[in-house]
Amino acid sequence: MRTIRGNASEIGLLPPTVEPSVTDERPSERRTDVSIGDPSTEASDGDDESATSSRSRNGSDPADEATDTSDEGGQNGGNDTDGSAESFTLADFHEASQREGRPVLTAGAVARSLGRPHDAVNDQLDRLADLGDLERRSVSTDPVVWYPSELEDLTDRERVVVFPKRHEIVVDRPEQFTRAQLAQFAHLADANGEDGYRYVVRPEDVWQAPHDSFDDLERTMRQALGERNEELEEWVHSQWDRAHQFRLRTHEDGYTVLEANSPEVMGNVARQKLDEEHVHAPISETEDWVREGSEAAIKRILYEVGYPVQDHRDLDSGESLSVDLAVSLRDYQRTWVDRFAESGEGIFVGPPGSGKTVAAMGAMAHVGGETLILVPNRDLARQWADAVVEYTSLEPAQVGQYHGGQKQVRPVTIATYQIAGMDRHRSLFDDREWGLVVFDECQHVPSDVYRRSTHLQSRNRLGLSASPIREDDRQTEIFTLVGPPIGTDWQALFDAGFVAEPELEIRYVPWGDDEQRNAYVSAEGRGKYRIAAENRGKIDEVRYLLSAHANSKALVFVDFLDQGREIADALDVTFLSGETPHHERQRLLEEFRRDERDLLVVSRVGDEGIDLPTADLAIVASGLGGSRRQGTQRAGRTMRPAGGALVYVLATRGTREEEFARRQLQHLGRKGMTVRERTVESPDED
Incomplete structure (x- = not known):
């Protein structure tokens, strides 16, 4: 068995960790002791x-x-x-x-x-x-x-080692105070789950640091590092200055102005990158008159060249709306809300089950204004509507849904991104002054279909995401269109017991028959991946895992409809996919929540927008060749406070699927989760 751990231990500062296996070995399984x-x-x-x-x-x-x-x-x-x-x-x-x-x-x-x-x-x-x-x-x-x-x-105390040229900080056995201070100006890149952490200080971490002055940020750095590091502080100071060179403000006559700190930075940066699509004309050496509707593009363009723009516009705050929470926020959720309150924008980043939705309601209570919540699908819209009524003082009549099934615009409205971006519906949202716009699953925002919804401007903008990463490297657009990341490192939530760390295991499965094996050898490109993903040998492995955890409520994830139907037929259970009628989908999920069902086979429709708080076993039969975000979402379906959850990822042995599964789950390993490997032998290899 192999264990994936975060890379902090790999620099030689940290002791190795030895993990127990998830399940007892079958005679047809063998383990290897090499770390991915x-x-x-x-x-x-x-x-x-x-x-x-x-x-x-x-x-x-x-x-x-x-x-x-x-x-x-x-x-x-x-x-x-x-x-x-x-x-x-x-x-x-x-x-x-x-x-x-x-x-x-x-x-x-x-x-x-x-x-x-x-x-x-x-x-x-x-x-x-x-x-x-x-x-x-x-x-x-x-x-x-x-x-x-x-x-x-080092085994007995905290130690901080700074690598200023790489802007990295490695900490062994950090105290909670140190981690809290580091989180204010650095990104947790790797964690081995118990002892060691590697932080990277990225420009965007400095740009969004919650401090009023560089002196305050410098003080936080010295508290975290235990001493002054002049080289790192000098670089951080340069990034702090960059983040305060440009601002958008509202002119007394109502239009928007782009303002720079000096004529030099305005001429050498803004006026070199922006054209008549973005600005009308100069007002002065340090001010340009902004074209209406181009604010988001200006922010994105300057962000990409290393100059984030501060948004000081006098945006509409909407009608007031009194919102009281019916639950108490956890300390880290309160910190998220406080960070958001300082600037009025940001993205709550945390693992599934960490309470991002409840924290967003805390932001709603802080803003105290009418709120528009944008979601990827109507299932999430319904869940949001139920949660707002359950966890706040708002009445059902104050909460509306706007999508293909319902069209209600109310003080709190939950709409799908697609509907909000359509021209024939936009006026309904534009005409109402929203005090807060919430972008749920905001990793979608940079896509061409969803980004039109970001034109809905509000004084306050909040995003939610377990993993704001994109395989097309457009994640920086998320921060420019919505706001900077705000979050707590996953390992801190595991340590505090707020979220239980699931046990993840990659199982390398043999081919089910020679026909598929031969087809794989002769296939090319994407065809190879699909044949390996649909390996019929995985059906027997799914049966084995379900029998080994007979008392668990389980989800089996697939990426392909034919495979989903085949597995569902073999297990004599229901297959939930995008083809499932909406009312039938709701019924199946409600039965699962009420423990009337203990097994569902689910397609990509389950990656986002399905809240399954009692699921304690997930089997990913296919689907980790797509994205790191998908791996996070599927693993996260079991990530809840109850604990004891298991996630198995099946990959066909000796194929490209092995590489895909290992690479995508390394992303979770770097967040502090333990990921193991096991090779399953075919019966004729016993």
């Missing part, structure tokens, strides 16, 4: 500045990290070459460690990194070892490797 993402199984591109990190093997002896001491030009060297005892300290070793991207170094690596003579460096390393600052260990590939003595104590 382990550098020992992946080639490195050698780019120290762009790579995730120069990684050491999980749980390896420091000797494994010994490197070739040959000098390839010394371009990373420093200026101090005297090698004197007074000029070489533990801080110099840490500097070399940061440049090399690992904590265990040979004397040759230190000399090359700092541009100092090898013999002089070796003497100074001996001196620091005698003082107890460094440890030495003999290995076969070099006489000695060196590492800080404090690494010996």
Whole structure:
């Protein structure tokens, strides 16, 4: 069995973790003990500045990290070459460690990194070892490797290591306070689920930091890091300045003005990137008259060149609407709402089951104005309408739905993106002044069909998403059209018990028959993936898993209608797909919620918009070749506070589907979830 973990442990700072298997092994199963993402199984591109990190093997002896001491030009060297005892300290070793991207170094690596003579460096390393600052260990590939003595104590305390050139921060055993501070200006990129975390400080993290001044942000950074890091702070300061160069404001005569901090930034950036489609004419050296309706495009264009625009327009706030919550917000939900309240825009990012919908109602209560909620489908519209009535003081008559089944515009209206973007319906939404527009599942917003709905401007805009990522790399448009990300790292919610971490396992299944195997060999491109996805051998595996968890309420996900019908027929259960009539779909889901059904086979219609709070087993028979978002959604269908949930992903052994499943679930591994692998042997291989 293999375990996918976040990459923080791979830099050699963190101890390995050993996970128990999800189920007892059958005789026809075998396990392997290799970690996905382990550098020992992946080639490195050698780019120290762009790579995730120069990684050491999980749980390896420091000797494994010994490197070739040959000098390839010394371009990373420093200026101090005297090698004197007074000029070489533990801080110099840490500097070399940061440049090399690992904590265990040979004397040759230190000399090359700092541009100092090898013999002089070796003497100074001996001196620091005698003082107890460094440890030495003999290995076969070099006489000695060196590492800080404090690494010996990492299992007992928090440690923060900063890599300023890569804008990365690695933390071992962080305290809750440290994680809370880091979340204000950094993005959690990897987590191993227990001990280690790797944060990346991206420009957008600095741009949306919840601080009134850079001094406040600088104070937060020093609290999180425990000390000042001038190089990282200088870069963060430059990004802070970029985020305060442009603003949109409303002129006293009612039109919109784009304003810059200086004539230079206006001329060299805005007027180089914008044209007559966006602005009418200059008003002054630092002001342009904006064409009505082009505000979103201006924000997107300047964001893409690294200059986010602050929106200070006097937008309509709509009719007032008193909203009281019938539930208490959790601490992290209150933090989300407070962050949103500071700017009036943002995206709540959290795993399924973390209560993003309830937090959005907290935002509604804060705004106190009429609200438009946009959703991908009518199932979600109905769920939203029920939730608003259940969790707030609003009456059913104050909540309307606007889609193919109903057309009601009320103080709180839930509409589908498609309807809101149609010309014949737009006037109904444009004519009403909304105090808040909520974009649920906002990862869809950049698509051509949905983005028209973002033209509905409001003083307050809020997005919700478990995973605001897109395979077409247009996720930055989400932040420009809706707002910056606001969220809590998934592992923090797992640790606090608010959301139970499901156990995920990829099971590599043999072919069910030779006909499909031969068809796969002769197929090309996308055809190979579909044949592997529809492998009939998966039907027997689904049967086995359902029998192994006989008391579980289960969902079986498929990507293809023919496969869904075949599995449903084999199991004698209902197949829920986009072809299922809406009223029938509602009936099936209600029966599932009331425990009148314990099994459904579900197509892509279940990826979003189906709330199944009591599901505790998910089997993904096909569908992880599409996107990281899809993997998150399907795994998340079991991610609820109750705990004990299991997710099995079936991939045909020895095919491209293996690669797809492994790659997509690495995304969840980096969020702190444990993902295991198991190979299922065919009966004739026993």
